[in-house]
Amino acid sequence: MPEQPRTAAVTAVVAGVPVDTRHWIGGRRVASAGTFTDRSPIDGRALAEVSRGGAAEAGAAVAAAAAAFPGWAATPRAERARLLHAVADGVQQRLEELAQVETADNGALLRSHRRGVMPRVAHNFRFFADRLLTLDHEDFETRGHSNHVSWDPAGPCVLITPWNAPLMLASWKVAPALAAGNTVVLKPAEWSPLTASLLADIAAEAGLPDGVLNVVQGLGDEAGAALVSHPDVRRISFTGSVPTARRIAGAAAANLTPVSLELGGKSPLLVFADADLDLAVDLAVEQYDNAGQVCLAGTRLLVESSIAEEFLRRFAVRAAALTPGDPRDEATDLGPTVHRRQLDRIDGFVRRALDAGARAVVGGGPDEDLGGLHYRPTLLTDVAQDSEIVQEEVFGPVLTLQTFDTEDEAVELANGTRFGLAAVLATGDPERADRVTARLVAGTVWVNCFFVRDLRAPFGGSRHSGIGREGGSWSFDFYCDLKNTVTAPKGGPGHG
């Protein structure tokens, strides 16, 4: 807190980039008495001591956001949009630094941070800035009275993000929340807190007024819990696990704070005998991206029996061709998992599945050659639909394969978990694609493709994969309080 001494130990240089790992509250850096150690999954090296916030820091950040809210909400849309474009410019200027720091921090591939993720971060800011300028509802008339719907900013928003795509997911929430005229307190995950600190620098350099964006660092059950239970918070957006979502929704319920929850998945990847088999195999191997630490991953391969053997043969060849290694190396396809606890968790799922009779036809354990936090890309067969490995999200490079004989059976297996985030469909028959898609429980269905995501599209999940949709104007629906103003005709009757 402001009164406490600022110690030099809480700032760090990561991949050659200076990172201030204190909180960012009301336009100034604020240290906590306590810190936590942030380690790189690449080599286990301590990267930084990061300020460990709690109730006091959460309170200060929400107060700063509340104080900045009236001014930001009243800022004309065009000016808000201009500032968000300036943030995007800053992200682009520092793209290489952001990519390097993110890779050091969460172990995901540098090449995808450089070429995919960080450009997307900038695009998130630009997209929601532009969307703001065209955001409108139709005006309409009721018996001579005009109806005008306006998008009022809601107030301070708390945004809680996970470690698998830290800055991508932060920007996906921060950009629409700010565009809508809200102020923000961002709490990044404790396993990958660094790029949020850099985003605070970028926002300040872009000229965002003090208190509009605040960053509180800390652990989930300390800083996170204090933020989501704060009564002055008007929106909570969370991406993460189901158990944490339950706690957050519970805290939000006490204050009736609206929540948007983007949770996990156990998405099916259905391969019909009429599919382009090489394409289907490519799609399946893609599910190992980011070492399988992707909520959208289609981790349950459901393959029509008649082609299962050939599919497996080609899959094994493609999986063996993946290059595991240092995520900073351009040639690497598979980096480490994020944390020792995550590696152990993944391995626990696989051990229990093997004990229950599963067969590892590909991989099946940590990568002993590379050591560290690398897990071998794994494919398990002989798994029962009601088994843990089929029902629970592993969040690692672990796929299961089940077979089916009919379309009905395929759909039944596909829908047979408590999740409903995404589904991938490989088929050469467009009519089948339509039929099956209509029956799948999923927020997104990809037909003969994967991970194509347009910011205009709604994004979210059904069942335990989440509540609500973000993206396009759905983000503004969530981050705004909609108001309908009904005006009587001039000189007309006072009642409609």
Ligand code: ADP
């Ligand atoms: P995982 O289990 O995948 O590590 P979580 O869903 O627990 O991830 O964490 C995602 C984010 O939620 C992180 O930023 C974490 O700090 C935060 N978090 C964890 N517990 C809580 C909580 N009780 N209240 C608010 N945020 C939390």
